[in-house]
Amino acid sequence: MCIDSQMLSAYLDGELKEPYRTQVIEHLEHCAACRKHLDDIRALSNRVRNTAFTEEELGRKKDAMLEMLDKKYFQNNKISFFRRRFEMSLPQMVTAAAAVVVIFVCGFMFFGSNPAQTDDILPSFAVPADSQNVRLVSSKSGSLDDYTLEEILQYLDAKGYQVDISIKGLQPIETPAQTE
Amino acid sequence: MEIKSTNRDDFRFIYEQNYHLIMQVTMHIVYNLGIAEDLTQEAFERFYVKNMTFPSEEEAKYWLLKVAKNLALNHINRNKRDIQLVEKVKKMPGKTVNNEDGQKQVIDEESRREVREAIAQLPENLRIVIQLKEFSGLDYKAIGKTLGISETNVKVRVHRARKKLEELLNTEDRDVY
Ligand SMILES: [Zn+2]
Numbered sequence: 270m271c272i273d274s275q276m277l278s279a280y281l282d283g284e285l286k287e288p289y290r291t292q293v294i295e296h297l298e299h300c301a302a303c304r305k306h307l308d309d310i311r312a313l314s315n316r317v318r319n320t321a322f323t324e325e326e327l328g329r330k331k332d333a334m335l336e337m338l339d340k341k342y343f344q345n346n347k348i349s350f351f352r353r354r355f356e357m358s359l360p361q362m363v364t365a366a367a368a369v370v371v372i373f374v375c376g377f378m379f380f381g382s383n384p385a386q387t388d389d390i391l392p393s394f395a396v397p398a399d400s401q402n403v404r405l406v407s408s409k410s411g412s413l414d415d416y417t418l419e420e421i422l423q424y425l426d427a428k429g430y431q432v433d434i435s436i437k438g439l440q441p442i443e444t445p446a447q448t449e
Numbered sequence: 450m451e452i453k454s455t456n457r458d459d460f461r462f463i464y465e466q467n468y469h470l471i472m473q474v475t476m477h478i479v480y481n482l483g484i485a486e487d488l489t490q491e492a493f494e495r496f497y498v499k500n501m502t503f504p505s506e507e508e509a510k511y512w513l514l515k516v517a518k519n520l521a522l523n524h525i526n527r528n529k530r531d532i533q534l535v536e537k538v539k540k541m542p543g544k545t546v547n548n549e550d551g552q553k554q555v556i557d558e559e560s561r562r563e564v565r566e567a568i569a570q571l572p573e574n575l576r577i578v579i580q581l582k583e584f585s586g587l588d589y590k591a592i593g594k595t596l597g598i599s600e601t602n603v604k605v606r607v608h609r610a611r612k613k614l615e616e617l618l619n620t621e622d623r624d625v626y
Contacts, residue, residue, distance in 0.1 A: 275608040282582065284589050284604060313615055317583045319557070320564045327472040330486050335464055338490070342497050343457045 272296055277307050281314060452503040454496050463509050464493060470510070470585055471517045477568070477580045478521035488524060492517040507591070514585070514595045518577060567617040571610055578603060579610035 272280075272293055279285045280293050297304055452459045471492055476485040495516055496509075503509040568576060581592045582603075589603040596603075 274612065275605065278608040278611055279589075279604050282589070282607065309615070310611060313611055313618070314583060316560070316564050316618075317568065317579065317614065320561045320568065321584050322473060322476050324469050326482070327469055327476065327485075329482075331468050334486070334490055334493075335461065335468075338464070338493060338497070339457070339461075342455075343460070 271300060272303050272306075274306065274310070277303070278310055281307065281310055450506055452506055452509045453501075454503070454509070455500050460493075460497060463496070463506065463513070466506065467510055467513055471513055473584045474514060474580065475517050475521040477584065478518070478577075479524055480565075480569070484524065485521075488517060488520045491520055511591065511595045514581070515597075518595070522573070522577075564614075564618065567614050570617055571613055575606050575610040575613060578606040579614070582607050 276285065276289065276293060280290065285293060297307065452463060454460060454463075468489065471489045472485055475488045475492075476482065479485055479488065492513055496513055501512070503512065568579070571579065577596065578592060581587055581595065582589075585592075587595065589600045589607070593600045593603045598606075
């Protein structure tokens with residue numbers, strides 16, 4: 270029995286699993302028809318590959334695009350509180366694999382002025398600092414980088430919240446060697 | 450290596466590694482360099498804006514491929530009425546030849562155009578699979594992950610695409626006689 274073309278196609282792609290692979294190899298050794306069939310599939314595959322666009326054709330904007338994206342996303346003149354803190358004040362945390370900034374907001378305006386008490390009554394919520402949560406506390410759209418810490422504090426203060434900010438570095442269970 | 454899409458070094462690394470691949474894939478869907486560039490840029494912007502951490506550079510690659518492919522397909526479907534894909538391929542300017550062996554290059558370019566036209570005639574579900582197979586260097590498993598289909602399904606589609614291409618190209622040969 271000869272090999273069906275789907276199997277040959279998978280064999281050509283190096284995707285045929287044992288024991289089929291060995292069976293195909295053995296069959297090919299003594300069957301000229303299947304060898305011809307395989308050659309045809311290979312020739313077609315090569316023709317298709319040959320229609321690939323060259324890196325030269327595709328790459329004309331590569332460097333300019335990266336530069337543009339780099340400017341847009343990584344060279345923001347207004348350094349955010351979080352980036353500044355992480356770069357300047359907490360060098361050891363920069364090297365930690367993960368760090369989380371947590372903002373605790375307590376609604377003391379409803380329950381008196383004792384924060385400890387408030388903690389007991391009202392579950393304080395902890396928000397990891399990312400762009401999602403700035404929208405949450407400020408109700409304005411935009412990313413975290415659009416606001417300084419001062420602005421966030423002023424906003425919360427104006428709303429009558431007591432704010433406590435803590436920054437934690439999280440050590441992962443196993444630290445894989447970082448490739449530079 | 451873990452990849453954080455908003456980390457500058459990680460972003461540059463992923464960009465350098467995948468730019469040509471993303472261009473290749475979008476280009477074979479839209480057949481227009483300027484549009485492919487726009488789509489590629491959008492894919493990388495989404496990558497950043499998404500602010501995700503990937504367990505490996507491969508996972509980041511699959512994500513980018515998936516997004517780029519969907520962006521390109523959306524673009525095509527949105528503009529379907531404007532111009533048929535096959536027509537687009539026909540209208541694509543040939544590559545400029547400045548090789549001393551100019552004659553052979555022209556023939557290559559003709560054959561290439563013929564195959565591209567045949568690929569453009571494949572149904573979408575076969576076309577994307579064979580393009581990823583032949584242009585991306587991804588194996589069946591990775592293609593399956595990118596497209597959200599099973600490895601077996603990839604195998605079947607690669608085979609069907611090849612069979613269909615064989616038919617299309619042979620028919621065109623016969624027309625010559
Ligand atoms: Zn045989």
